[in-house]
Amino acid sequence: xxLTASITATAVTAADDSGFHAPGPGSFELPxxxxxxxxxxxxxxxxLVLSAVIVVWFGIATSRNASMVPGRLQYVGExxxxxxxxxxxxxxxxxxxxxxxxxxxxxxxxxxxxxxxxGLIPFVQYPTMSRIGFVAPLAVISWLVFIGSGIWKxxxxxxxxxxxxxxxxxxxxxxxLIPLEFFSNILVRPFTLSLRLFGxxxxxxxxxxxxxxxxxxxxxxGNVFYGGVGVLAYVMGIGVSFLELLVMFLQAYVFTxxxxxxxxxxxxxxx
Amino acid sequence: MExxxxxxxxxxxxxxxxxxxxxxxxxxxxxxARQPEAQSRLQSIAILGFVLAEALYIITLALxxxxxx
Numbered sequence: 192x193x194l195t196a197s198i199t200a201t202a203v204t205a206a207d208d209s210g211f212h213a214p215g216p217g218s219f220e221l222p223x224x225x226x227x228x229x230x231x232x233x234x235x236x237x238x239l240v241l242s243a244v245i246v247v248w249f250g251i252a253t254s255r256n257a258s259m260v261p262g263r264l265q266y267v268g269e270x271x272x273x274x275x276x277x278x279x280x281x282x283x284x285x286x287x288x289x290x291x292x293x294x295x296x297x298x299x300x301x302x303x304x305x306x307x308x309x310g311l312i313p314f315v316q317y318p319t320m321s322r323i324g325f326v327a328p329l330a331v332i333s334w335l336v337f338i339g340s341g342i343w344k345x346x347x348x349x350x351x352x353x354x355x356x357x358x359x360x361x362x363x364x365x366x367x368l369i370p371l372e373f374f375s376n377i378l379v380r381p382f383t384l385s386l387r388l389f390g391x392x393x394x395x396x397x398x399x400x401x402x403x404x405x406x407x408x409x410x411x412x413g414n415v416f417y418g419g420v421g422v423l424a425y426v427m428g429i430g431v432s433f434l435e436l437l438v439m440f441l442q443a444y445v446f447t448x449x450x451x452x453x454x455x456x457x458x459x460x461x462x
Numbered sequence: 463m464e465x466x467x468x469x470x471x472x473x474x475x476x477x478x479x480x481x482x483x484x485x486x487x488x489x490x491x492x493x494x495a496r497q498p499e500a501q502s503r504l505q506s507i508a509i510l511g512f513v514l515a516e517a518l519y520i521i522t523l524a525l526x527x528x529x530x531x
Contacts, residue, residue, distance in 0.1 A: 216527050282506065383517050390520030445513045448506065 211408035214400040219321055219393070235319045242305040242319065249301065275300055275447065283451040288340075288458055292451070295336060299329070300447040303388065307439035310396055311432060318439070321392040323385060330385035333450040338377070341457030350457065384449060391442045395435045402428030468526040475522040482515035 223231025253268020261269055275297045280289040303320065310318030320326050341350035355372040356365065402424050409421030490508035494501045 278502075278506075383521075386524055387513065387517050387520050390523050391516075394520075394523055441509070445509065448509070449513070452510075 211404065214397055214404060218397070218400055221317075234317055235322050235325065238309050238315065238317060238319045239306065239325060242302060242309065245305050246298065246301045271301070272297060279444075279447050279451045283448065284455040284458060292336075292340075292454055296447050296451055299333070299450060300443055303329070303443040303446055304440065307392060307443055310392065310399075310439065311435060318392040318396050320388050320442075321396050323389045326385040326389045327381075329388075329446070330381040333384060333446075333453070334381040337380075337450070337453040337457045340454055344458050353459075354457070380453060384446060388442050388446050391438055395431075395438055398431050399428060399435065402431060466526075468529065472522060472526045476519055479515045479519040482518075483512055486511040486515060 221234050223233050224237060225232055249268065253264050253271075256262075257265055272293075276289075276293050279300070280293045280296055283289075284292055306319040306325070308318075309315045310321070338350075341354065344350070345353050354376045355369045357368065357372065360368065406421045406424035406428060409417045409424060412418065412421075486508055490504055493504050
């Protein structure tokens with residue numbers, strides 16, 4: 192970590208003479224690509240539409256001409272579907288109701304995954320989910336789905352009791368426990384869901400921008416020693432890219448996993 | 463020197479989840495070493511723990527940029 196810190200520190204001192212600006216939240220606010228009736232359409236909006244197209248294409252292309260002996264494309268689609276269906280869906284929701292939720296979970300996973308990987312594809316290089324405006328609706332949909340399935344299973348009051356009253360606890364401790372459980376089980380969940388995905392994508396992309404622009408500023412600074420550190424910054428940037436490759440997958444997985452867990456919890460029987 | 467004191471707090475806030483994530487995966491690895499057939503069961507629990515520990519840092523990250531100082 193001290194290596195990273197020293198690179199950042201040198202990047203900041205080199206900033207004064209070479210016009211280097213440290214990346215911040217402003218790096219994510221791109222000018223609109225084109226305007227429709229005064230409404231600026233920006234790159235992340237276009238990428239969001241593109242990702243939807245890719246997901247739909249993937250779904251159709253892998254399931255069309257389905258045969259008993261799967262071809263290469265069908266195999267990819269089926270193993271992705273099987274992963275979501277068995278590892279995320281069945282293990283967390285339970286074998287009784289999980290099939291109804293698999294289409295939602297599969298769409299959620301592929302959609303988030305494609306949007307995250309936009310951050311590493313050359314010339315695209317913008318993880319759409321690093322804007323919280325695109326993440327929050329996904330979290331709200333997941334929230335509505337698990338609240339809705341809880342109400343469907345237990346009824347509105349029944350679900351409220353199921354979610355806020357831990358079984359086997361009686362007496363005055365419930366006065367403290369019920370608001371706490373309500374807060375943690377119902378109010379906080381959409382916030383943590385969206386903040387986690389947003390924060391990871393934001394931080395990862397910020398780190399990549401820092402290593403790329405800081406490294407470039409150090410290399411062109413003219414000083415041989417700064418240049419050496421700049422090359423090191425690029426090497427670190429490549430390392431961070433591989434870390435991001437993992438994190439992007441993990442965040443899509445985790446978002447889907449937590450959605451499935453919340454649904455499974457809402458559907459669970461009293462015990 | 464320019465910068466925000468928030469970023470020092472951000473660095474300090476990384477310590478706790480860092481230790482926590484280390485402990486979670488240490489327990490996961492020793493669990494798998496003792497009982498390799500339980501890996502798939504342990505993996506989802508480990509990732510859940512990792513995510514919960516990481517959430518603390520991510521919330522700090524969001525606040526560090528949102529709250530001005």
